[in-house]
Amino acid sequence: MQKDDSLKLGILLEKRDSDHPWLDHEWVFVGVIPGAPEIEGMRVIREAPGATQFHAATLELSLHRAEAEAYQYNLTSPEPSVFVVLREDEEDDGDAPIVAELVTVSPYEAQDYLDSSEELVERILMPDNIKAWVTEFVETHYTEEPFKKRKRDNLRPEEYKFGQEPLVELRKRMARDGEDGN
Numbered sequence: 001m002q003k004d005d006s007l008k009l010g011i012l013l014e015k016r017d018s019d020h021p022w023l024d025h026e027w028v029f030v031g032v033i034p035g036a037p038e039i040e041g042m043r044v045i046r047e048a049p050g051a052t053q054f055h056a057a058t059l060e061l062s063l064h065r066a067e068a069e070a071y072q073y074n075l076t077s078p079e080p081s082v083f084v085v086l087r088e089d090e091e092d093d094g095d096a097p098i099v100a101e102l103v104t105v106s107p108y109e110a111q112d113y114l115d116s117s118e119e120l121v122e123r124i125l126m127p128d129n130i131k132a133w134v135t136e137f138v139e140t141h142y143t144e145e146p147f148k149k150r151k152r153d154n155l156r157p158e159e160y161k162f163g164q165e166p167l168v169e170l171r172k173r174m175a176r177d178g179e180d181g182n
Helices: 065-076 107-116 128-141 167-180
Strands: 005-017 025-034 043-048 051-063 081-088 098-104 120-125
Touching: 005 081, 005 098, 005 128, 025 081, 025 098, 025 120, 025 128, 051 098, 051 128, 065 107, 065 128, 081 107, 098 107, 107 120
Parallel strands: none
Antiparallel strands: 005 025, 005 051, 043 051, 081 098, 081 120
16 A cells, blocks of 8 residues: 555653553653654653653654545544554563554554554554644545345345245145146
8 A cells, every 4th residue: 555645753662560460561652752753662751659651662654645544534533542553562672561553543454453453552642733734634634435125135035045936826726737637
């Protein structure tokens, strides 16, 4: 799929202390940095008691004309969102057990990754500057297709019973046969 427009986004993850008995901490997607530079590994942005915020990755948010309907759906939802796909890091070197793989504003694409259950999909509210950018893209590329009601076929389903004689026809034939005395 050819991309029509793109923007580099820094992915902000936060490592929070957890009070869950089986978890020491949890990773949460907390924001994006539009126009962020490329980075190698995770960088600490801010530390506070019980939480550390990281610039985890810089990913490209690509918009495609074919996905304009999905972006329109996202923009008209009660909470327009940015979605990030996170995966378990198989080469965990101690920084973080997860890696940010993809960022999207298509709820349909996010749902596809949720359906696989191999990835974690997190969302945040779409920042106003990204919302304006996506809105401009949708206004340029999205045209709503009018609903077209499908006309019914002139088929009589009772005539198509996998080779069986229709019940109505069977009754007529039996009535005729009974009158003939056969």
